[in-house]
Amino acid sequence: MGEKLPKVPGDPDTLSRPMRTLRVKMVLLGSSGVGKSSLALQFCKDEFRRTSPTVGCAYLTQVVHLREVTLRFEIWDTAGEEKYHSVTPLYYRGAHAALLVYDISNRDTFIRAQVWLRELEKQYLSGSTVLWLVGNKGDLEQRRQVSAQEGQSLANDRGLFFTETSALSGDQVEQLLLGVAHRVCECVGAQQGALSEWKETPHVDLCHRNTFNPFASCCKVGP
Amino acid sequence: MEGDSQRASASWENGTLAPGEHLRSDRADSPLPGLVEGTEPGAGQKSAMFVHAQSFEDLTAEAEEEVRREAEINKSGDGEEELKVLVGEKEQHSSDMTSESRTKEEDVTSEAWRSHRKHVFVLSDAGKPIYTRYGTEEALSSTMGVMMALVSVVEAEKNIIRSIQADGCKVVFLTKSPLVLVGVSRTCQSDKELLRELHYIYYQIVSLLTLTQLNNIFKNKQNYDLRRLLAGSEYLTDNLLTRLERDPGLLLSAVTCLPLASSTRDTVSSSLQAAKSKNLVFSILLAGDRLVTLLRKKDQFLHHIDLHLVFNLVGSSSSFREGEGWTPICLPKFNTAGFFHAHISYLEPASELCLILVSTDREDFFNMSDCKKRFMERLSKRSAYPALKEALKSPTYSVEQVGIPELRHFLYKSKSSGLYTSPEFPDVYKSDCEQERLMGLYQDLHSSLHHPTRPLRYVYRCGDTENLLAWVTSGFELYLCFSPLGTKALAVAAVTKLLKWIRKEEDRLFILSPLTY
Ligand SMILES: Nc1nc2c(ncn2[C@@H]2O[C@H](COP(=O)(O)OP(=O)(O)O)[C@@H](O)[C@H]2O)c(=O)[nH]1
Ligand SMILES: [Mg+2]
Numbered sequence: 001m002g003e004k005l006p007k008v009p010g011d012p013d014t015l016s017r018p019m020r021t022l023r024v025k026m027v028l029l030g031s032s033g034v035g036k037s038s039l040a041l042q043f044c045k046d047e048f049r050r051t052s053p054t055v056g057c058a059y060l061t062q063v064v065h066l067r068e069v070t071l072r073f074e075i076w077d078t079a080g081e082e083k084y085h086s087v088t089p090l091y092y093r094g095a096h097a098a099l100l101v102y103d104i105s106n107r108d109t110f111i112r113a114q115v116w117l118r119e120l121e122k123q124y125l126s127g128s129t130v131l132w133l134v135g136n137k138g139d140l141e142q143r144r145q146v147s148a149q150e151g152q153s154l155a156n157d158r159g160l161f162f163t164e165t166s167a168l169s170g171d172q173v174e175q176l177l178l179g180v181a182h183r184v185c186e187c188v189g190a191q192q193g194a195l196s197e198w199k200e201t202p203h204v205d206l207c208h209r210n211t212f213n214p215f216a217s218c219c220k221v222g223p
Numbered sequence: 224m225e226g227d228s229q230r231a232s233a234s235w236e237n238g239t240l241a242p243g244e245h246l247r248s249d250r251a252d253s254p255l256p257g258l259v260e261g262t263e264p265g266a267g268q269k270s271a272m273f274v275h276a277q278s279f280e281d282l283t284a285e286a287e288e289e290v291r292r293e294a295e296i297n298k299s300g301d302g303e304e305e306l307k308v309l310v311g312e313k314e315q316h317s318s319d320m321t322s323e324s325r326t327k328e329e330d331v332t333s334e335a336w337r338s339h340r341k342h343v344f345v346l347s348d349a350g351k352p353i354y355t356r357y358g359t360e361e362a363l364s365s366t367m368g369v370m371m372a373l374v375s376v377v378e379a380e381k382n383i384i385r386s387i388q389a390d391g392c393k394v395v396f397l398t399k400s401p402l403v404l405v406g407v408s409r410t411c412q413s414d415k416e417l418l419r420e421l422h423y424i425y426y427q428i429v430s431l432l433t434l435t436q437l438n439n440i441f442k443n444k445q446n447y448d449l450r451r452l453l454a455g456s457e458y459l460t461d462n463l464l465t466r467l468e469r470d471p472g473l474l475l476s477a478v479t480c481l482p483l484a485s486s487t488r489d490t491v492s493s494s495l496q497a498a499k500s501k502n503l504v505f506s507i508l509l510a511g512d513r514l515v516t517l518l519r520k521k522d523q524f525l526h527h528i529d530l531h532l533v534f535n536l537v538g539s540s541s542s543f544r545e546g547e548g549w550t551p552i553c554l555p556k557f558n559t560a561g562f563f564h565a566h567i568s569y570l571e572p573a574s575e576l577c578l579i580l581v582s583t584d585r586e587d588f589f590n591m592s593d594c595k596k597r598f599m600e601r602l603s604k605r606s607a608y609p610a611l612k613e614a615l616k617s618p619t620y621s622v623e624q625v626g627i628p629e630l631r632h633f634l635y636k637s638k639s640s641g642l643y644t645s646p647e648f649p650d651v652y653k654s655d656c657e658q659e660r661l662m663g664l665y666q667d668l669h670s671s672l673h674h675p676t677r678p679l680r681y682v683y684r685c686g687d688t689e690n691l692l693a694w695v696t697s698g699f700e701l702y703l704c705f706s707p708l709g710t711k712a713l714a715v716a717a718v719t720k721l722l723k724w725i726r727k728e729e730d731r732l733f734i735l736s737p738l739t740y
Contacts, residue, residue, distance in 0.1 A: 032455050041545055052540045053455050055567075056550020059588065077546070083431060083452045087551055087585060 265637030
């Protein structure tokens with residue numbers, strides 16, 4: 001396969017011919033505590049760490065190389081708390097991909113994901129947005145409250161993609177991001193100009209030269 | 224140096240505190256500097272960074288009239304019986320502890336729960352529980368009911384209930400419609416100090432929601448369960464309460480700085496100054512709980528309470544370490560009606576340095592992100608950045624450096640800048656418990672200096688474990704802790720010596736030339 005997961009350094013093939021980098025806006029929605037931030041951390045840093053609840057929203061980036069194109073995911077990890085509800089449209093408006101995350105060991109969060117879905121369908125999203133239902137905490141099999149079938153059939157009914165993940169073990173996390181990347185290319189990328197091109201700004205460049213790069217952690221700029 | 228004429232002290236509420244020009248020339252060699260505001264060590268050269276820093280008074284001013292009218296209210300009657308329920312008789316409350324949601328699960332009928340030194344409860348006007356420091360609100364609903372009964376009884380009599388004393392406990396009420404805050408304390412803090420703390424809690428809640436939103440919610444639905452909106456943020460209030468016990472800044476209504484060579488600080492400040500943007504109001508660079516620098520829009524002042532709320536937010540959450548944070552925040556002393564939007568990020572993943580960019584526009588994320596990049600770009604081109612990182616290794620200093628043998632610890636606040644300095648706690652006060660005890664002593668002294676009817680300018684207290692001296696002038700506030708072997712004469716001599724030392728070090732310990740965009 002000519003595509004690589006984020007952590008693999010670029011192969012000579014991609015280095016030889018410059019590839020376009022397109023910006024993809026992705027939003028993580030769902031109740032607080034379902035593991036949105038943990039998933040975001042897995043997407044971007046390949047690690048699991050316990051962190052405190054998200055305040056407002058966190059912004060992270062990650063680059064995914066596909067055969068034809070490089071995608072720069074700009075990930076908006078929302079807090080999911082009710083008090084921030086009024087600002088959430090900021091984050092899903094214009095999103096190319098939305099992950100609706102729930103916790104398989106907590107049925108309320110599954111219901112809550114459907115509320116988010118209704119809001120998305122009603123309000124802002126065009127048909128070209130990739131909607132993905134994500135059942136996280138797949139490692140908590142013994143405490144499962146929502147079966148995989150239930151998730152899958154909701155997804156089928158509403159035209160969503162579906163994956164169960166574990167941000168804890170990392171299971172299916174890379175596959176999820178890659179899957180989203182492909183679908184975004186298919187659904188959104190087909191429309192000419194739907195994705196804008198990413199241009200490295202000069203000051204980021206300068207940081208590279210100085211060996212001091214405060215952004216390196218969250219923004220691995222592709223080769 | 225730019226002209227002294229710009230001194231913003233002239234813009235303080237009534238302008239009378241601005242020092243005369245003649246005093247400013249004495250700056251360097253005055254033997255007892257700073258008896259007048261604006262000339263004390265640590266006073267800024269051009270402009271104040273905060274709204275006028277004497278704000279301990281404006282925190283409690285409303286409360287004071289009442290206190291003056293009747294120092295303590297109505298201890299008898301219905302109140303007393305009900306109070307016993309609150310503060311720890313052996314009666315059992317009915318309680319069903321079903322909720323697993325709070326980690327601070329604790330049986331509210333237990334002895335342990337009753338014996339906490341300080342409880343804080345927040346309820347709505349309608350008596351709905353909103354917050355409790357210990358245990359869960361559900362389990363406490365009967366207790367909350369009792370409190371509401373107390374509040375309504377006294378309000379009906381056209382008294383606003385302030386405080387009740389019983390069984391070694393003091394209960395203090397603060398009504399800030401639509402909220403009622405109640406503190407139950409076994410400490411010997413004054414009403415005023417307890418009220419000050421309740422005010423902080425009130426502002427913490429407002430900063431999450433805005434007062435406008437709070438009012439609207441309760442106007443539409445008197446019975447609203449506010450915990451829904453505060454869910455996930457209780458830890459901010461918990462942490463703020465801990466800070467109130469430990470952080471001298473909250474006591475002094477002041478902020479402390481990272482000790483830093485002034486040339487380095489100036490470079491950092493000017494790099495930040497260059498990274499401006501139309502809607503950017505404040506840029507704040509923190510090293511842990513210490514201020515490295517603060518930039519503000521001309522004519523916009525940050526209040527120290529708002530700054531402490533920002534400190535609390537940043538210090539309480541590790542979530543800003545992942546990527547860049549973007550959150551609505553209300554700065555209640557600035558404006559209770561609206562949200563600012565704060566871009567919060569660390570300069571490097573493992574660094575203590577956290578940059579907070581406060582914008583008026585909720586769609587300003589990428590502009591703020593760009594400001595940060597420009598700041599980093601400038602900073603990394605200069606030697607200031609390594610110097611700043613070096614300074615992080617010694618964020619504090621030991622009292623030995625002052626060279627006064629009997630002196631164990633001190634707090635010094637420059638009133639005009641709203642900044643304070645203090646050495647690290649010496650070994651005798653290293654444990655949490657000893658530290659809180661010393662803070663308690665400082666709070667006592669603070670109460671005496673700020674007593675609503677009989678404020679003292681000067682206090683000296685001898686004790687078995689330490690001697691204390693406190694002194695307030697129009698320029699500064701000073702609290703010193705000496706070994707119990709010292710004498711009063713030594714203590715008084717130490718003040719002069721200490722002030723000289725602070726004057727000598729003020730470049731490093733304070734922000735003397737704050738900038739604006
Ligand atoms: N067992 C398990 N725990 C997880 C998983 N993902 C997250 N968590 C935990 O769930 C809690 C909430 O996670 P967080 O990422 O903050 O959720 P968010 O509020 O949706 O961002 C944390 O204690 C995480 O450590 C997972 O896949 N499995
Ligand atoms: Mg989160």
